[in-house]
Amino acid sequence: MKPKFLVLLAAFNGMKWISDQVHSILNQQGVSVTLLISVDSSNDGTEEWVSVLSERNPNVVVLEHGRKFGGAAPNFFRLINDAPLKEFDYFSFADQDDIWLPNKLIEAVGVMQSAVAQGYSSNVTAFWPDGKETLIVKSQPQVEFDHLFEAAGPGCTYVFSKELFRDLQKHIVNRFSDIQNVTLHDWYCYAFSRTHGYKWVIDVHSYMRYRQHGNNQVGVNSGLKAFKSRLLQVFNGWWLSQAALISRLTGVENTPFVQRWISLRRVALIRLAFSGYKCRRRVRDKVVFTVLCVVLAILR
Structure with missing residues (x-):
């Protein structure tokens, strides 16, 4: 039976790129994917586009529109808070503007199972409008306290086991107001995982193209x-x-x-x-x- 994934996608004014990203997510090989989307109040038609998509595709679920988050972190915390758990084996984050290779999620499952890990991230291939591409390496050996000072790589590479995600969701639900003061959701989720005894693995391979443009909230640290x-x-x-x-x-x-x-x-x-x-x-x-x-x- 195929592993069942819930992919959490946070969007904001994403009409230039979101179609390619959604297509790459829904066409993942070897897994069953449901896409949960939350749109920060936009003015370029993103909300309308994802609503039409969800009406046409039963594997796309859209959270209620109209909320203003002002950044990716509160949008992802909202997605984690509202995510259904019951029917899924794994949970993953997605940005609106990247392109996933078809084997991204199934490779993550293999690495997690091989390492007996509950959390996963990977290197990425950054690309720019002028055609430049470069491998962004985040897979240096983990150290004792790195999780308190940096993320495990781009959040769009993260995959969580059901056990870890359930624990993370419970924590965020209970501390939802306080967590709004956290600026980077990927740093926080990695820190939570490590501080609560979950094993995290960082894959040396890249299974996604990480788009760089003027609207990146964080982007490549180079x-x-x-x-x-x-x-x-x-x-x-x-x-x-x-x-x-x-x-x-x-x-x-x-x-x-x-x-x-x-x-x-x-x-x-x-x-x-x-x-x-x-x-x-x-x-x-x-x-x-x-x-x-x-x-x-x-x-x-």
């Missing part, structure tokens, strides 16, 4: 412009404040490691700098993490 943007997020306090928030919401605030740095005072930041090798996966990021913590401590 190039000088992206590096400067993320530096600004560090120095305005957003990044470490989010790490502290995620630690509190996932229930690890009082663990010895988090207690060492969560105050974000000067001494706490110095302590965190000494743990940089445990906080990011990529070697370059470990170094940058350590240096930034020291610089922030000096500026305190």
Whole structure:
């Protein structure tokens, strides 16, 4: 019997790309797919388009229109909150503008079963309007605390077992108001999974084309412009404040490691700098993490 997937797709003003993405999701090989769509209030016809699609295709379900989220995270949290559980084996996230290879989901199942893992993500192939393509590698070895400081890769690659998704959904339902303060849903869901003892595997292969354009909310973390943007997020306090928030919401605030740095005072930041090798996966990021913590401590 084919594994049954519920794919959660968050959309906003997506008429330029959503048709190709939906087609690639509904034509996945080796699995049975139901697509659950939530549209952030749009002005380009996206709501009308997905409504017509759901009327024509019983495998497409659309949540009630008219809500304004203002970002992908609250839209995905709404999808998780409202997702039906009973008839599905696996759950996956999808953006509106990517293109999935036909074997994306069935390959994820194979990797998860082989690794005995409940959570999954993968590398992706980024592509730009000018035809440029590049493999984005997120599969560096996981370290002890990387989940508190970064995502497991793009959320559109995530797959959850039923057990993990049920636990995640229950958590989000119970903390729904507080979780609205989380900016990145993929970072949060990875952190929840790891802090609650679920095994996560990051696939070295890429099974999707990750579209890059001017409207990406996050996009690929590469190039000088992206590096400067993320530096600004560090120095305005957003990044470490989010790490502290995620630690509190996932229930690890009082663990010895988090207690060492969560105050974000000067001494706490110095302590965190000494743990940089445990906080990011990529070697370059470990170094940058350590240096930034020291610089922030000096500026305190």
